[in-house]
Amino acid sequence: MGIFVMPSLGSDMESGKLVEWLVTPGEAVQRGDVVAVVETQKGAIEIETFEAGRVESLTAEPGQTLAVGAPMAVILAEGESAPAPAPASTPAPAPAPASTPAQTGAAEAETTAPAQPPPAEPRRPERPPAPAARDEAPAETGTTAGRASPAARSLARERGIDLAGLRGSGPGGAILLSDVEAAGAPRGERAAAQPAPGRIDMAEMRKAIAAAMSRSKRTIPHFYLSQTIDIEALSSSLETDNALRAPADRILLGAAFVRAAVVAAQAVPGLNGHYDDAEGFEQAESVNAGVAIALRGGGLVAPALIDAGTLDLAATMQGMRDLVGRARAGRLRNSEMTQGTITVSSLGESGAEAMAGVIFPPQVALVGFGAPQRRPWVVGNAVVPRRTVTVTLSVDHRVSDGRGANRFLAALADALQSPETP
Template identity: 40%
Template sequence: MGDFRLPSLGADLEHGKLVEWLIGPGDHVSPGDSVAVVETAMTTLDVETQQEGQVTELLVDIGTTVPVGTPMVRIMETEDGAAQPAPVSDPPSDLPSKAQSEVPSEAQDRVSTLRRAIGSLMSRSKKSIPHYYLSTTLDLRAALEWMQQVNQQRPVASRLVPSALLLKATALAAREVPEVNGFFTDGIFRPSSSVHLGVAVALRHGGQVAPAIHDADTLPLDVLMQRLRDLVGRARAGRLQRAEMADPTITVMNLGDLGVEAVFGVIYPPQVAMVGLGRMVEQPWAHDGLLGVRPAVAATLSADHRVSDGLRGGRFLGRIDELLQKPEEL
C-alpha cells in the first residue's frame, strides 16, 4: 500500500486546488496515467502518477487546496499489475462525481492571482539570479527561401511557419551549449541531457504560462510544429500536463506577432536562460560590396552569470544563426 502525493507543479508553485478526480476507488493505474485535475496560480494541470496498482481511497475533497507533497490517493500495489476486485465500500459521499466537480472559476480573480504569481516569481528571479543580456540579429533569408520551397509542395494545413524553424534551431543550439540548458538548485548547476523547450504562451484573459515541448531538439520540424499547436491550445484551455509545467530546461518568448522588435526576458528559476524573439523585419544588408535587403529577427539572451558568461552566451546565439543558414538540416 502506498500514497500518491501531489508532485511538483512548476517553479514557485507550492500549492494546488483539486478541481476534478479522473479516477475512483477500484480503478487500476499505471505510470503516466492522469489521476486528477489541479488548479494552480498559473494554470490548470492534469496531474499524473508514476505508481502501478489499484486505487483504494481518495484522500482529498474536491475544492480543497493542499501543499505539494500532500497524500492524495491511496494505491494498493499489485505484483503482476492486474487490478484486484474493487473495494466493497462506496467512495465517500463528500467526494463529488466528475460532473459535479466541474466548478467554474471566475476570470480568471484568476487573472489577478496569475499576475501575483508571475510577479512573485519574476521578483525572486531578479533578486537571486545575476542576469546578463546579449542580443544579435538572425539572418532568415536562407531559412525562409527553403521554407517557401518546401511549402509549395504541401497543402496549406501542413505548411511550415518561421516559428518552427526558430524553435528547432534554438533547441539544437541549447544542446550544443549546455551552460544555458538546465537547472540551478542548491547552489549547483545541473545541466540537462534533454532539451525541454519552454514556450511562453499568452492567455486569453491575461498573463502567460511557459509549458515545455519535450525533447524539442530531437523532433522533426513537422512534429515540433504539431506539438507547438497542441501545447498552445491546451495552455489556453487550461489542460496542461503537470510535467509540461514542471520541467522546461530553457524558455523562449516570442513576441513578434505583437509587433515587438526585441524582448529581454526574465529567467524562470530554476532555469538559467531565456531567449527572446522579436518580429521579422526587412533590413538593409551589405554583402560583398553590394547593398540588399534581408528578412531578419532580433534574438536576445537573458542568462545566469553564475553558470555562463558572454563568451558562452555569444556562442549560443551565434550557433542559432548558423543553424538557420542550413535549414534543410534542422
C-alpha cells in the same frame, strides 16, 4: 509508489485546489496517465503519475485546497502493500481525580480519552467510488458518460448537455471538464452567474507571474547578449514549403525559432538544465523546450515540449500547436509545467524588434526572439534588403559567462540557416 501528493507546479506555488479525480479506487494506472486535475494560479493542470500501479484510495476530495506535498491518494506499485498508519504514542491515562457528582461525567471523559489523539487515517472521499454509481441520469446509461468526471457531470447539468452525445478525451474515453466546455451549449442562468471549475483567474495569474519574475530578478544575476541574424533564406524556404501544405499543416516561423534554440542547446548543453542553491547547476539529459504562450485575456504560461531534441521541424510545429490549444483550454500537464530546461519566447510576426526576457527559475537561460524586420544588409559587396531577426539570450551568470553564451548564439545562428539539422 505509496502516497501520491500535491505536486509543485511552479517555483512559487504553495498550494493547489483539487478540481476533479479521473480515477477511482481499484483502478490500474500506467506511467503518464492523467489521474487528477488541479487548479493553480496559472489555471487547471492535469496531474500525471510517473509509475504504474493501482489506486488504493483517494484521500482528498474535489474542492479541497491542499498544500504542496500534502497527501492526495494512495497508489501502490505491483506487490506493494498499503502503508500502515503511524502508531499513536498514548501515555497511560492518569487516575481519575476526586470529583463531585456534577463533575463525574467530565472526569470520566478525561480519564478515558488519550492525551493525544492518534493521527487520522487517510479517508476516502464521500462520493461513491464505483464507476456504476456515477450513472446518475438514465440517459447516460450504457455510454461513455459512465466515465465522466464529477466536475464534468456538474457542468453538463448546468448547461443542459447530454453526456451521451460527447466523446471523452480522458483516459479510457472518460469525459473531462474540458470536453463539456468544448461542447458549446448555451449556459444556463446558474452557469452564467458562477464560473466553471478550473476557469483561470487572471488577477491571480498576474500575482503568480509577478511573484515568480520578482524572485527571478532578485536571485538570478542576469546578463544579456544580442545578435541580429539574417533569416531571408529560412523565410523563403518556409514560404515555398507552405505553399504545398494544407493551411492546418503549415509551419510558422516561430517553430523554426524553437527548433533552432533546441539545436543550440544540444550543442551548448551548459545552458540547458536547472540551478539549485544547494546543489548548483545540474545539466539536463534532454532538451525540454519551454514555449512562452500568451493566453486570451492576458497572462502567460511556458509549458515544455518534452524531449524536443527528437522532433524535426514539422513535429516541433505540431507539438507547439498542441501546447497552445491545451494551454488555452486549461489542459496542460504537470510534467509540461515543471520539466522545462530552457525557454523560448517570441514576439510573433510583428512588434518590437528585440526582447530581453526574464529567466524562469530554476532554468538558467531564456532565448528571446524579436519580431522579424526587413533591413538593409551587406551580402558580398552589395547592400540588399533582407529579413532579419534579433535574438537576445538571457543567461544566469552563476552558470555561464559571455564565452558560453556567445557559442550558444553562434550555434543558433547556424541552425536558423538549416533548421532541420538533427
